[in-house]
Amino acid sequence: MIKTKIFNKNWLIEFINGDDSRLGLPEKDIVYAGLCVGSIRRIYIANDMIPDKIKETLIHELTHAYMRETLQDFDIKKSEEFICDFISLFGEEIINKADKILTQREWLFGGVIWAI
Numbered sequence: 372m373i374k375t376k377i378f379n380k381n382w383l384i385e386f387i388n389g390d391d392s393r394l395g396l397p398e399k400d401i402v403y404a405g406l407c408v409g410s411i412r413r414i415y416i417a418n419d420m421i422p423d424k425i426k427e428t429l430i431h432e433l434t435h436a437y438m439r440e441t442l443q444d445f446d447i448k449k450s451e452e453f454i455c456d457f458i459s460l461f462g463e464e465i466i467n468k469a470d471k472i473l474t475q476r477e478w479l480f481g482g483v484i485w486a487i
């Protein structure tokens with residue numbers, strides 16, 4: 372488990388097995404590669420993917436987390452300009468954070484580590 376701050380709020384990132392029930396909605400026959408759960412400020416990422424896919428999924432879920440902590444109500448499909456602005460403001464920070472988390476994941480053995 373890795374702790375990180377997103378707009379001064381504590382978030383936990385957990386790398387878990389792809390068949391972990393926290394990544395699935397069995398009743399809907401859906402299994403996710405990653406999941407952002409805003410109500411408990413957690414991100415789950417499936418461990419058993421190629422590194423590029425893990426990074427892609429982590430960036431995707433971190434982007435959800437940044438959106439949850441910044442804007443609550445918007446219609447994403449009508450907001451191309453908003454998405455472009457969002458990425459211009461936060462894209463570099465999100466990707467830098469993903470890189471730090473993945474570096475720390477390499478030497479993580481069950482403890483809790485802060486990724487600034």
Ligand SMILES: [Zn+2]
Pocket residue numbers: 431435
């Ligand atoms: Zn998503």
